[in-house]
Amino acid sequence: MNDVAPSNESVSDVSLEGRSICVVYDCLFPLTHGGAERWYRVLVDQIVAAGATVTYVTRRQWTTEPPNWPGVQIVAVSRASQLYDSEGTRRTGPALAFGAGTFSWMAHRRHEFDAVVVASFPFFSLLAARGALLGTGIPVFVDYHEVWSSRYWRTYAGRLTGTVGALVQRVCIKASRFAQVFTPESARRLRSLGFRGDVAVLPGLLPSKREGSAPSLMQPEDPMVLFVGRHVKHKGVALLPQILAAARESLPSLKMTVVSDGPERVSVESEVDRLGLSEAVLFTGSVSDDELFDLFARASCTIVPSLREGYGIVVAESVSAGAPVVVADNPENLATHLVESGVNGFVVEASIRGMARGILAAVAAGDSLRRSTAEWGAQYSTTKSIDRSAEEMVERISALVRDAPLLGGNRSL
Secondary structure, three states: OOOOOOOOOOOOOOOOOOOEEEEEOOOOOOOOOOHHHHHHHHHHHHHHHOOOEEEEEEEOOOOOOOOOOOOEEEEEEEOOOOOEOOOOOEOHHHHHHHHHHHHHHHHOOOOOOOEEEEEOOOHHHHHHHHHHOOOOOOOEEEEOOOOOOHHHHHHHHOHHHHHHHHHHHHHHHHHOOEEEEOOHHHHHHHHHOOOOOEEEEOOOOEOOOOOOOOOOOOOOOOOEEEEEOOOOHHHOHHHHHHHHHHHHOOOOOOEEEEEEOOOOHHHHHHHHHHOOOHHHEEEEEOOOHHHHHHHHHHOOEEEEOOOEEOOOHHHHHHHHOOOOEEEEOOOEEHHHHHOOEOOOEEEEOOOHHHHHHHHHHHHHHHHHHHHHHHHHHHHHOOOOEHHHHHHHHHHHHHHHHOOOOOOOOOOOO
């Protein structure tokens, strides 16, 4: 995944000079590498570039000192803990602890900020921030990276916990005044669940251009399908061995590279062994951004069998590097919105055979699909970029705080 450095984009026409902004999320890049962490890295850098000071409230993820982040104070309000259980489901305990820590810390500083940006999930930190700032009028901007249906909540967390989760999500939506999403579908879902505030659909999360790197326009000589993602249930990682086996019935030379790690890795490796695919599958674990870019260049396509994606950061990174994608058409997989079938990949039936056929189609399309994928990435690299989304967020924050007294103060928002 691409390195995230301070953005060079100009925000000279927007100023947050003298303002104090708080960002709240329980993960921190580069200690974790999810799409939300990368978003906050780019956003915070642009807020700082616009003249503001930033406090980043998070969970402790370091052993000695927090990472050095110029212009940013990093504050831990809860201890280090495992966020996910053995099946890759978010644990409630750490979310509650982070919410309680956020409330306690922010309640003592409720007039020190001009605006707060908080991720909707885990929900308790959003409720904590809203509660701690009640009556101050300080605007709270909520990033809805994902909006789940009640049915998916029950699938994800079980009938009882899922029902409670869906209810808490509705409460959070009702408590939100300013919301940001990255797809029109997420905006529609917010409205359908009762959101009545101001929602902005930001352009996207396509990665920044890599200096000195260009997408590969040539189909690799040796066919290889790439998977990138945490090894958890909703990423569909357990399906990979069967997908590969099905595709190899028609293309025996096809191999697979599996990047990252997670609780399902052991069972996936066991299934690979059972199917006699050990020589055809490489498990890399975590890789650097440069290594990942090289893997995209060597991949015939990237497979995204996810049951759920709020945006599809891997899809964005893959097509930006010139590697077409094969994405499962699951109802909660919003990564499909980044795919134009036959142009930068294929949206396929969410079945073993459907995904195998998608891989074979990507390999067969050869150089022409790679070229059109690179052209698609170049066309949207600015208009759908993470940098452009951050610029719009800086403008959004500035529009609300420009006439307010410095360092918080009473407002009537």
